Amino acid sequence: MVRVTSFYLSRILGNKIQNPSGANASLLDLIVDVSTIRPKVIAAKIKQSKDIKIVDFSLFEIYKEKGQYVLECSEFKEIDILNQDVIYLVKHIMDKQIVDMNGRKVVRVNDVRLALLSTGVFVIAVDIGMEGLLRRLGLAKPIKNILKPFKKSIQSKLILWDDVEPISSPRTDIKLSTSYVKLSTLHPSDLADIIEELDKKTQAQVFASLDDEKAADVLEELEVTAQINVLESLPIEKAADVLERMPADEVADILDDLKEEKAEELLNEMEKEASDEIKELMEYPENAVGSIMVTDFISFKTHFTVEQTIYELRKLKPEPDVIYYLYVTDNDDKLSGVVSLRDLVISEPETPLYEIMNREVISVMDTDNINSLVDIISKYSLLAVPVIDNDEKLVGVVIINDIVYELLKARKKIV
Numbered sequence: 001m002v003r004v005t006s007f008y009l010s011r012i013l014g015n016k017i018q019n020p021s022g023a024n025a026s027l028l029d030l031i032v033d034v035s036t037i038r039p040k041v042i043a044a045k046i047k048q049s050k051d052i053k054i055v056d057f058s059l060f061e062i063y064k065e066k067g068q069y070v071l072e073c074s075e076f077k078e079i080d081i082l083n084q085d086v087i088y089l090v091k092h093i094m095d096k097q098i099v100d101m102n103g104r105k106v107v108r109v110n111d112v113r114l115a116l117l118s119t120g121v122f123v124i125a126v127d128i129g130m131e132g133l134l135r136r137l138g139l140a141k142p143i144k145n146i147l148k149p150f151k152k153s154i155q156s157k158l159i160l161w162d163d164v165e166p167i168s169s170p171r172t173d174i175k176l177s178t179s180y181v182k183l184s185t186l187h188p189s190d191l192a193d194i195i196e197e198l199d200k201k202t203q204a205q206v207f208a209s210l211d212d213e214k215a216a217d218v219l220e221e222l223e224v225t226a227q228i229n230v231l232e233s234l235p236i237e238k239a240a241d242v243l244e245r246m247p248a249d250e251v252a253d254i255l256d257d258l259k260e261e262k263a264e265e266l267l268n269e270m271e272k273e274a275s276d277e278i279k280e281l282m283e284y285p286e287n288a289v290g291s292i293m294v295t296d297f298i299s300f301k302t303h304f305t306v307e308q309t310i311y312e313l314r315k316l317k318p319e320p321d322v323i324y325y326l327y328v329t330d331n332d333d334k335l336s337g338v339v340s341l342r343d344l345v346i347s348e349p350e351t352p353l354y355e356i357m358n359r360e361v362i363s364v365m366d367t368d369n370i371n372s373l374v375d376i377i378s379k380y381s382l383l384a385v386p387v388i389d390n391d392e393k394l395v396g397v398v399i400i401n402d403i404v405y406e407l408l409k410a411r412k413k414i415v
Helices: 089-093 129-139 138-149 187-198 200-209 212-221 224-233 236-244 246-255 259-268 273-280 306-316 341-346 371-380 400-414
Strands: 007-008 016-017 025-033 042-047 053-056 060-065 068-073 086-089 097-100 105-108 111-117 120-127 157-162 165-167 299-303 327-328 335-339 384-388 396-400
Touching: 016 025, 025 053, 025 089, 025 371, 042 086, 060 089, 060 105, 086 089, 089 400, 105 187, 111 129, 129 138, 187 200, 187 212, 200 212, 200 224, 212 224, 212 236, 224 246, 224 259, 246 259, 246 273, 306 341, 327 396, 335 341, 335 371, 335 384, 371 384, 371 400, 396 400
Parallel strands: 016 068, 299 327
Antiparallel strands: 007 111, 025 042, 025 086, 042 053, 042 120, 060 068, 097 105, 097 165, 111 120, 120 157, 327 335, 384 396
């Protein structure tokens, strides 16, 4: 008899479990408590005669005898795990997609590595390599022997459990506090790439678990197909809450790609102010500047002093890409000038904006073609361009990031 310190799950699945009473059984699955830092095996799913039971794993012993793994259980004591945060290793992990948090990608699990410590049996890693697959087929050792004369080998590829986020869960109603918590730490762009690799059902499941703020950031980064899938899968109230946290121009683009009935349903569910703003943007033709402009911009009246302007900026805490330039309007909301942050900072507090603003503002009409923006930004080295309507009123701003996105989108369509 040899004491085992670590083993692969595939080595013990299906093995007979010896019992002192002679009422032997076979192992179907191991159940792990994932509420702690180290996931511990707390129960085993076994088959005894025709009965399927969930039994206490603390009564198990595992050792090797003549090269074979031997399982013993002093008593098949059934336990209740319904109210615990658990994962079934075969049902939820083996052959399933998981997220490699370090590689920021979705991978398939071929086997699970466990360790026997004095305090129990713990999951320590998953095997995503070819060896794991061959091991389960009973081919790993024969193929290794064939390759040995050629000095070739099959490499295992293990990912430590700390770097893994399981996707399947026995409880789909769990929020981020207990499920997909590692995914929530990823950058929205990385998380969007991962969600796009999942099947439709899992895409919706993972997305639904995100809080509204995170979901809005991720939705912006998703490809159109994934955006449509998650929005059509979410409850209408949740979908509307997420969209309300996004820039209006981004929402208008997304709703343009949805079926008309679905878009209308979402707009009706959203707050009226946000809904009206989006509807206005959706009325612009696809190639018009107005269709990509940001309507959530900051402007100040000509009579505002430097001190008042800085005070307002502190209150508003605007995003970095909307304070490249501070636009100034008259009492009729007509674009009058632009002030740079530098001029604002170096001017005396009581100075009115009309004294320091640049009156030669480069702007575009909301009905202009998007292609005209490229020439303007290139010629004048601008990071943003103000947009005016027929009455010369300031109605929006186009940020350079949005222009680049539009160009990339157009290029993809051509390819």
